[in-house]
Amino acid sequence: MKLGAIEAGGTKFVVAIGDETGRIEKRESFPTTTPEETLAKVFAFFDQFDIEALGVGTFGPIDPDPNSSTYGYITTTPKPHWNQVDILGQLKQRYPIPMGFDTDVNGAALGEVSFGAAKGLDSCLYLTIGTGIGGGAVVEGKLVHGLLHPEMGHMRLVSHPDDEFRGICPYHPYCFEGLASGPAIEARCHQKAYELPKDHPVWEMEAYYIGQALATYILILSPKKIILGGGVMKQTQLFPRIHHYTQSFLNGYIQKPEISSGIKDYIVAPGLGDNAGICGALALAKQALEK
Numbered sequence: 001m002k003l004g005a006i007e008a009g010g011t012k013f014v015v016a017i018g019d020e021t022g023r024i025e026k027r028e029s030f031p032t033t034t035p036e037e038t039l040a041k042v043f044a045f046f047d048q049f050d051i052e053a054l055g056v057g058t059f060g061p062i063d064p065d066p067n068s069s070t071y072g073y074i075t076t077t078p079k080p081h082w083n084q085v086d087i088l089g090q091l092k093q094r095y096p097i098p099m100g101f102d103t104d105v106n107g108a109a110l111g112e113v114s115f116g117a118a119k120g121l122d123s124c125l126y127l128t129i130g131t132g133i134g135g136g137a138v139v140e141g142k143l144v145h146g147l148l149h150p151e152m153g154h155m156r157l158v159s160h161p162d163d164e165f166r167g168i169c170p171y172h173p174y175c176f177e178g179l180a181s182g183p184a185i186e187a188r189c190h191q192k193a194y195e196l197p198k199d200h201p202v203w204e205m206e207a208y209y210i211g212q213a214l215a216t217y218i219l220i221l222s223p224k225k226i227i228l229g230g231g232v233m234k235q236t237q238l239f240p241r242i243h244h245y246t247q248s249f250l251n252g253y254i255q256k257p258e259i260s261s262g263i264k265d266y267i268v269a270p271g272l273g274d275n276a277g278i279c280g281a282l283a284l285a286k287q288a289l290e291k
């Protein structure tokens, strides 16, 4: 079957055609400009194909509640031009087919459970550590929404003993995103994150924050797999230190082999690599069609 997928990012949009196995047949990307201009490019792409369903994984905040009057909107984003934009409504007007709509990270979590590192499991947590920090979760086979959708990047953390940085989040001092996103690293070090040497002390702090946050997510959600994506996780030397700090913050409390001896296979990189986002949108399309 032919499925359409949109990964709507704050910086770029990725559009793709794929199938129910997660295979991508064709993909294109373009910068995110105004909604009018960006959606015109989206239409130009999908008009060439006859798709059965479409999945949209998007930056937020969004309204993912099908019973709400603003379902399918990007809501209170500070991104210029994108505040209160009915993205799903405009897509539905053009293509009257089943559509899935969710946060980019919820999409990625569904993609990893359907086709990637958590395939065969009924639960996982997907975390992106990039321009922002966000998390999506599948629990007992279903994506977690609740009141709105989880905003896992904004919880308060305890500072690393050597870190005097207050963080860059305008809402919360010392929140995870404010302390550990790519822009936070760059604000602290006055250097591009990808240019920092692998043994720079900031990476130890980074692992400390990620491990601390993961320990809390494990306590609350009890995920069967944790997947870490986003630009900052290109620093693969972080993984062993994240494993260490996650164990250290849990301090032996969760008695499961996944955490005590198998943590290397429990906290992992995306099985779908750089396609985690777009395959996630494909998984949303597949789910919409099955519903």
Ligand code: ADP
Pocket (backbone or CB within 6 Å): 009, 010, 011, 128, 129, 130, 131, 132, 181, 182, 183, 186, 192, 193, 194, 195, 229, 230, 231, 232, 233, 234, 235
């Ligand atoms: P987005 O979050 O916008 O979708 P990314 O996940 O690629 O995009 O995140 C971009 C952020 O990740 C940048 O702010 C940058 O600081 C950081 N980043 C990108 N590449 C690297 C790298 N190789 N090492 C460390 N940080 C990186």
Ligand code: ZN
Pocket (backbone or CB within 6 Å): 153, 154, 155, 169, 170, 171, 172, 175, 176, 177, 178
């Ligand atoms: Zn915050």
